[in-house]
Amino acid sequence: MTIPEHHSMTNNEKSPPALIGKLISALKPIFSMAIGVPILVVLWASFSGLVQNVNFEDIVASVFRTPPYDVVAAACFTLLSFVCLSIYDFSALWHLRLRIPSADVFRTSFCAYAVGNFVGYGPLSGGAIRYHHYRRLGLKPADIGNIIAYITLAFGLGVAAVMAVGLVSNPADIAGSINVSPQALTMIGGGLLIGLAAVFTLSASGRSVPLWRGRSMALPRPRIMLVQFAATVADVASAAAALWVLLPHMDIGFPAFVAVFSVAIALGIASHVPAGLGAFEAVIVAVLGGTSPMGDVISALLLYRLIYYGLPFLLAAGLIGTAEFRRGRMAKRASWLARVGLRLSPNVLSALTFAMGVALIVSGVTPASIARLDLLAKYLPLSIVESAHFLESVLGLGLIVIARGLAHRLDGAWWAASASVGAAIVLSLLKAIALSESAILLLLLAALIASRRQFSRPASLMHQPLSTSWLVAIATVLMSAIVVLFLVYSDVDYQNGLWWDFEFTDEAPRSLRALLGLLIGAGALAGWTLLRPAKGKACYPSKAEIDEAIAIVASQPYPDANLVRMGDKMVLFSNDRRAFIMFSRHGLSWVALFDPVGPRDASASLIWQFVEMAQRAGGRAVFYQVQPQNLSLYADAGLRAYKIGEAAHIDLxxxxxxxxxxxxxxxxxxxxxxxxxxxxxxxxxxxxxxxxxxxxxxxxxxxxxxxxxxxxxxxxxxxxxxxxxxxxxxxxxxxxxxxxxxxxxxxxxxxxxxxxxxxxxxxxxxxxxxxxxxxxxxxxxxxLSFDIGMAPLSGLSNSPAAPFWHRIARVVYERGERFYHFIGLRTFKAKFQPQWQPRYLAVSNGTSPPLALADITALISGGFKGMVRK
Structure with missing residues (x-):
């Protein structure tokens, strides 16, 4: 048998749907960059021009001049906003006819929005929190997915409605601030209202709206939609009021400000930056900068970020940690540290690490206390202080990169984060005796240590390519650092000699060198991302690779894996080459045959690697005939399992x-x-x-x-x-x-x-x-054991309470004998009195099991033509 090393495209891969899917997948990052980067550049350019005459000391002084009752009022409006946000969850449950205790819904909603607002990418970060909590409350993964989709759609429609009403009712107040004619704003707002009216009409008719990958959602009943719109108006108005009370006196009225606030939120989302950082501020400054003192506006924005984003996030982290700690205490055999380890969600730790990375970068371009520098001068040489300042800034950039690995539960990211945070604690003391900074870093290190067992994917941190969103986020942080640097040292005349000034009291040169280190590090990171060798390229294995896979099979207990000898499937090896997955593609389905072959400690990482490879190619990950003892690995990777039959095993x-x-x-x-x-x-x-x-x-x-x-x-x-x-x-x-x-x-x-x-x-x-x-x-x-093979669709429950998939598959099993001998095959195998062991299909969340099985059948039969033949 001759095994080709490279195969040309199959007919399935040349089909229009497959080509369109690949084209969309390939162009998606370009679209994201084409939309997000121009918005970011334009907004930051205008922001930089507006704040170039603002003094850093004035901003700090304005923060401390803010009346305490304004801060308390902002906190109260923040609480009201989160109460309104919880109505999204309640209405989603109402629409889907699901029942959960109200206290649990509010707690889940609060934590999901607090983490989602702080981290950004709400459907993913907040969705992970919802999945984590609602799954424990007994909801099925499909129901949780529908809840997340409903909330995402409802939020988008609600913000569009508020913005449209504001543009139509107060176009003149907004137009002058952003140099757009009132007529244009009225037309935009009117167009949005017409679109929303169409959606409401569809809702009244009971129709569904398309979402993604062939999925759709039934629109809520008009009554629910009206409640949802009212909640959105109250939410946006409350969030806007939290900022309004912190701002100085303005000529613009509150209704117009709410519209401006909605536009800022929308542009922040479009920029693909976590929490809309920078884009949101640029819109507010552009609109209000001409009517109020710029320093007061910026200080209000800083306080607003702390109150509306920072405080809820810290509270949510505490709630999640407390809940997990209580759950951990129930495990009698777990040590105290292990009990705390079920602790903070990896998404929360990822957000904390990202935030601390940003804090270290900002700290590197802002001046330290003169008194502390004088104290350091008595005990440390200047070279140590300079080195600590420079290295800590670079570590800040590293923590931002590491944060993504923590979100993916990589053990390499955990080690890198622990080492970096530990080093940053020491450096923060050496550079400026930053006690508060080092204390927060110490708490982060303790949380990482307590959560060690949550990071179980033995994958390389640098093996994971940075997505477009993360690259844009890093670019935003660096642009922010540049703006802050020139804002703080606006009174310092730039000279080439500044780069070589080394004095304890010379903060500007020290910050310039730190910024240079950040830019060099970011450039190296961007170069690595662009030039790194491609991983996981899907091609048929060479003879040497098949021999390598056969050697792995020989030491494993599952002889079915010898099918790799056929050479008709592609092979994906783990990073350490100790395990592999054999798979094929049909349409958009990337179908892995069986569980990963190799040691179990390599399986989790390999499953993630395969899922991510399929997603990058615009496909859906499918695992066929997986065993029950491995279902937790697929659940951790975001896959859902469906029983597809039973394998007949004979105890010899x-x-x-x-x-x-x-x-x-x-x-x-x-x-x-x-x-x-x-x-x-x-x-x-x-x-x-x-x-x-x-x-x-x-x-x-x-x-x-x-x-x-x-x-x-x-x-x-x-x-x-x-x-x-x-x-x-x-x-x-x-x-x-x-x-x-x-x-x-x-x-x-x-x-x-x-x-x-x-x-x-x-x-x-x-x-x-x-x-x-x-x-x-x-x-x-x-x-010891003899495997006669699987009886497809056998062993599924016919109970009225059985899942929908079981009932559909049962009908096919009982009525489809003329197409495939389901019952006859089961009867033949039953002659040998075997032990029946379940087998499952694990698919990406949102993938239809029948669609995946159709692609698998086509693979087995040699295409759809083979499906209609024997």
Whole structure:
């Protein structure tokens, strides 16, 4: 058999849907950059021009001049806003007719919005919190996905409604601030209102709206939608009021300010920057900068970020940590540190790490206390202070990169974060005795240590490419640092000699050098992202790679993995080359056959690697015939499992032909022996001598069945493949009349059967005799288990309370006998009194199981044409 190293595109891959999907996937990052980067650049350019004459000391002084009652009022409006936000969750549950205790809904909503607002990417970060909490409250993953989709859609429509009303009712107040004609703003607002009216009409008609990847959602009833719009108005107005009370006196009225606030939120989302950082501020400054003192506006924005984003996030982190701590205490055998470790969600720790990275960068470009620098001058040489200042700024950039790895639960990210935070604690003391900064870093380090077990993916941090959103986020932080630097040192005349000034009191040169280090580090990171070697390229394996996979199979207990010998599937190896996944593609489905092959400690990382590779290609990850003991690995990777059948396993130690249950097998053996049949097992070195006879039987069987060779989850008659493993044969009068290929590994614990073929004139019961004889032979050789294969769609519940998938599959199992012998196959395997073990299909969340199974069937049958043939 010749195994090609590279294959051209298959017909399936050339189909219009597949090509369109790949094109959209390839262009998605470009679209994101094309929209987000120009918005970011324009907003920051205008922001920089507006604040160039603002003094840093004035901003700090304005923060401390803010009346305490204004801060309290802002906190109260923040609380009111989060109460209004919880109505999104309540209305989603109402719409989907799900019941959860109100206290649990509010707590989940608060934590999800607090984390989502702080981190950004609300559907992902806040969605992870909702999945975590609602799953424990008994909701199904599909229901949770619908809740997240509903909330995302409702929030977008609500913000659009508030912005539209503001643009239509107060166009003149806004137009003068952003140099756009009132007529244009009125047209934009009117267009939005028309679109929203159309959505409301669809809601009244009971229609659905398309979402993504073929999914759709039924719009809520008009009554629910009206409640949702009212909640959105109250939410946006409360959030705007939290900023309004902190701002100085302005000429613009509150209704117009709410509209400006909505526009700022929308542009912040469009910029793809976490929490809209920078984009939101740029809009507010652009609108209000001409009517109020700029320093007071900026100080109000800083306080608003702390109150509306920072305080809820810290409270949510405390709530999540407390809940997980209480849950951990219930595990009696867990140590105190391990109990605390179920603790903070990795998403929360990722956000904290990101925030501390930003804080270190900002700290690096702002001046330290003169008194503390004077104290350091008495005990430390200048070189240590300069080095600490420079290195801590670079560590800040590193923490931002590491934060993404923490969100993906990488153990490499945990080690990098722990080491970086530990080093930053020391450096923060050496650079300026920053006690508050070092205290927060110490708390972050303690949280990381307590959560060690949550980061279980043994993958390289640098193996994970940074997405467009993260690159934009890093660019935003650096642009912010540049603006802050020139804002703080606006009274310092730039000279080339500043780079070489080294004095304890010379803060501007020190900050310039720190900024240079950040830019060099960011440039190196961008270069690595662009020039790094491609990982996970999907191509068919070379002969050397198949041999490497076979060596892994030999040391594993699952002989089915020998199907990798066929060479008709692509292979993805783990980073350490100790495990692999074999897979094929059809349409948008990337289908992995079986669980990862190799040590279990390499499986979790490999599953994530495969899922991410499929997602980057615009496809959906599917795992076919996975075993129940591995379902938790797929759940951690965001996949959902569906039972698709049961595999028949025979315990060889307890197998015998005695008893009434196996009377039919005894009769088959006796009858076969009377007919002159005899059993033999050919070892691989003996198979080659009989390969022509075996091929003759195979061709005869295919012709009699009016079928053709299958692939993917089944072997095909290929000389090299058949000769690689033992073959069980049945002879009559010295001539082979039936055979079955055997799959095994070097471990003598399990054997499975693959191809089973016979001559058309073979006596009835020949295959029963072959299997029984093979079982007895393997039992004599000391093997433990024999796998007869899976009975598709068997063992699914027919209870009225069973999941929808079970009921649909059950109907196919009972009514689809004319297309596939579901019941007949189960009946044949049941003759051997096996132990039935469930097998599952694990698919990306939102993927339809029937659609995935259709693609799998096409892979097995050699395309959709093969599906309509035998």
């Amino acid at each position: 130690k307890s197998f015998d032909l005695g008893g009434a249950k196996r009377a039919s097998l005894r009769h088959a053996v006796n009858r076969a022996q009377r007919d002159g049949l005899s059993f033999f097992l050919l070892e691989p070195d003996e198979v080659a001598d009989e390969i022509h006879s075996l091929r003759e039987i195979s061709d005869s069987w295919l012709a009699a069945q009016k079928s053709r060779e299958k692939s993917f989850s089944l072997g095909a008659f290929d000389a090299d493949y058949v000769c690689a493993q033992p073959v069980a044969i049945i002879k009559r009068d010295g001539k082979i009349i039936a055979f079955a290929t055997i799959l095994r590994t070097s471990l003598k614990n399990q054997v499975t059967i693959d191809l089973m073929r016979s001559m058309s004139d073979a006596p009835s019961g020949t295959m029963e005799y072959l299997i029984v004889s093979l079982i007895l032979h393997l039992k004599g050789k000391g093997y």
